[in-house]
Amino acid sequence: MISYLVDLGQLVAIFGLLAASLNLLVGYAGLFSVAHAVFFGLGAYTAAHLALAVSPDLLLGVLAAALLSGAASLVFALPALRVRGEYLVIASLGLQMLGSTVFTEAQGLTGGYGGLAGIPAPSLFGWTLESREALLAAALAILILAQFVINRLMRGSFGRSLMAIRDSESAAESLGKNVALIKTLAVALGSGLAGAAGALFAFQESFVNVESFTLDQSVLILAMVIIGGAGTLAGPLAGAALLLLLPAALSFIPHLPPTEIGAVQQLIYGLAMTLLMIFRPAGLLGRSEGGG
Amino acid sequence: MLLLQLLVNGLESGFLYALTAVGFALIFGATRIFHFAHGATYALAGYGFILGERLGLGPLASLGIALAAALGFGLFIEGAVYRPIERSRGAFFTLFVAAFGVVIAVQSLLELGFGRSYVVVSSPLSRAVSWNGLYIAPLFWISLCTALLLFGALALFLKLSPYGIALRALADSRFLIRTYGLSERRLARLAFALGSALTVPGAVLGALSTGLTPSVGAHIMLVSLTAAVVGGIGSMPGAALAGILLGLTETLAVDVLDTAWSEASGFVLLFLFILLRPQGIFGAELRR
């Protein structure tokens, strides 16, 4: 039981980081995206390749993944500078579909559906993190560090500018803010953190393939942010925990015929999501009124 | 010859895409609700038709069931899900997640009710007939006629009926509608009813030709969204044209590019459109 909880805990930490990184875009910058799984995937592939070919160093993998995903995020920054709202969602949808297809087709790099298997256990400062608990601790440490950085940034001038742009772009512009630069930086930071989460995911699963980086995954990450409460620090973590633990808890429902488990669990899951949004539209930890 | 054949195939799916996309655009234009569960309406309509056929009710009654399923679901989700959320906050993404939950629930219900496998209604209408080497199924002509007929009727309704005019006006200004004393609530229901009904022909033809699975709605949802945006959000002729364009792109990509890029090609087009012409084919600049 403990080992199962540790495994779930790792996933919650990784997806908490992922949701927090998307929250930078959705909650603080007002840039809606359903392409976050692409950057998550880029990070995972980067770390997997490094671990398989160079060294399974955790920090190396996480940093390289963050850098690559952050750099690649320019493809999202481009439409984000031109359009807003529904248009941006749809642009990101296009980006996600494109990303999934590239992940599937570029088999030399990603292995396509076959994926990259046998990713070794990560090492940290020369120590191999063999046990699942050690990996959980590492993931938690990175999550806490990221939350700390996000918190500092959002309380500083960068965060204030970002939220000013979110609430009124023209007003921020007339105040002399460099809107394009601030938005691009926010996108790069959010995507970079998603890449870091991807690196952790690659080590956690020790197998990555395109099925983990699909539109469904992007939508799930977004749902974590919204359900937890966009624009709050702890909201995305709560959302990630709820959406990962709910299906796990549902799998403990006794006496379900094996052939019906999937459908019944999914039914409860879907209904819970809808009801939550009807009765707590701002999310679990969101303020009940105000922007977002 | 191959190109001509691909054009025919592309048009056939294009017409169906156009119908569902126009339904989506109609709902969005009138209510500003981004109806992510539109694909679920399509799935329910298709399975409604299959239910009728399984019960041996004949095609007309089955069509009736499909229509009832689509209308019932459209009005239900408007009243029970979107309306309460709109009233309290109306954030775009709250609606999105709520709709996403509904999509999952509908898919599970279909799996529980109809099993998880592929279902199709066998019919001679889907079998292609050779016209000097060009293979065209009777369904092609049916979808062509249905699409033209429905678009014509819709255009007339929006132009001539007071409700139609009000629906179009709603897209421009909610304020205006209120000052004229029309009920916004009533119009929203009308938009959901019409928009949901427009998924029925596509769903029924889908049940007859390509077949359905409980997860069929996802692809339809993506296509409707894309067409509605490429056409210019809120513009119905734009959505129709973009739907046809998407059908053609998907089909032609099989020959020009590679089959694996068929689905993605439409979205590449979409991405470029948003970068280069965000207002869409017909749309005026829309900012919130």
Added chain:
Amino acid sequence: MPQSHAWPRRPLLAGIAALPLFAIRRARAEEPYVLGTLFPMAGPNAEYGTIFTAGAQMALAHIAEDKMLSRPIVLRAEDSQGTPQGGAVGMSKLVNVDHAIYVLVGFTGVSKAAAPIAARAKVILVNGGGVGPDLAGLSPYYWNVIPLAPDEIRTIVPYLASQNLRRLAFIYINDPFGNGVRQSLKAELAKVGGSVVIEDAILPTDQQFGAIAARIRDAKPDAVYFASYGAQQAEIIKQLRDSGITLPLVTYSGANIPSVETLPEAEGLVLTTQASALSSDDPVTQRFVRDWRAKYGTDPTAYNQNYYNAVRLFALLTASLEKAGKPVNGDTLRAELLARRRFPLVGGEGVFDDLCDISMKIVVNRVEKGKLVPLT
């Protein structure tokens, strides 16, 4: 971290032969053997989950009827959601919470994500559904009770050549399974002087095949071979036929599911399966087929058979371990499998190689009126 054995609570019991037999029985009867399933139970491939589970359940019924084992078996089902992540979470629960010692899986992505967890915990994973050649030897604890794709191609190509069908159109899913089929198909075709004249790589999510049909018609092949799975197979068959393609359609055992076989357009479809030998006279097969027909009113598919065999294999191995007084865990099961190699299973004798992969006789069938009719 020690999570290696499923029975940490009674490590001593198993080896103590001096205890009176009934005492062991009573003590053990309290703790059933836990078997797990990790199948997609919702979504596009859920039909397989249902089929796989039905096969395993019938085997459980037979094992209980025959009192093959001293303890009961319970089956714990987890929904893999068809994704690697879902597979990893489900596997972790089966291993760590349910303490399963033998888990049935069926798809590539899920298999690869579950295999490291199974290997760490020394839990046996058994595949009876996926046929991609990359599933061979994933780990010492990963077994295949289904012959992998190259075996099927080696059987079908000579048959096609004997029918003078040498120029093939080929549609395949661009994944390890599809690419494995592609490689074998080309190699085998070369041996009989045949070739692939046109090929289309598709995604598992593709639903429209009218355009591919047009391309195939243009290339004028002798037959169409397709390698796909799930609902997509029915879509391919229906749309090719609807588009006026009257060529023979050929595929592998993935089409051995009811939604494909009962499709009117599938009439005449040629496919390889392992010899299910519905007419075979060995008692194991006969009983399986008889009881299946009595319970479901249809003929069992190769998948029903495979997962029946997977569970039967567990019972056979465990029965001899019990008899020898050895504990039952991943290591002893594996040692026993490699020591015996040959097992009486449904469809005839199953023979396992060093990688713990089965080979069985493959036959060519044709779909006639919704049923498989063996041709070879």
